[in-house]
Amino acid sequence: MHSTLTEHARCLYGDEYRPTPECSQQNKHxxxxxxxxxxxxxxxxxxxxxxxxxxxxxxxYLPIWIRNLSYRLLLLQRPDDPALMREAAASLLLHGPDWDDIATDLQRRADALDAD
Structure with a gap:
């Protein structure tokens, strides 16, 4: 079994910077x-x-949908983290105009939190 989420993701999707590790769980991926x-x-x-x-x-090499889901789950756990909101917004802006409204809203919310 994988010891961390990162290790599992690396094994399943690969890693641009490191070789994909040998894994005895390949048949369960x-x-x-x-x-x-x-x-x-x-x-x-x-x-x-x-x-x-x-x-x-x-x-x-993380699929975009995994990255988007990850940021969504992060924001549910840390709803008042302006730095995280900006990071999620920047990620969304990289992947086409479909998510620009959500990214803009995240940036606006982060700015409002910083102003408080």
Whole structure:
């Protein structure tokens, strides 16, 4: 079994900066199992995965939908974190205009939190 969310993601999706590790669990890998693990992961584990596998928002092999889901889960756990809101907004802005309204709203909310 994988010891961390990052290790599981690296094994399943690969890593742009490190070789994909040998894994005895290859036959049990699936997006569904990973998403289940992600859903119940703590904010620190999710952030560690995002920052290690995509140190800059525009790189890494994590699928966009996994990245978006990760930021959504993070914001549910840390709803008043303006830095996290800005990071999530920047990620959304990189992937087409479909999410620009949500990104703009996140930036606006982060600015309002900073003003308080």
């Amino acid at each position: 699936s997006d569904a199992y990973f998403v289940e693990e992600l859903t119940f992961a703590g904010a620190d584990a999710i952030l560690a995965m995002l920052h290690e596998l995509s140190p800059r928002l525009f790189d890494g």
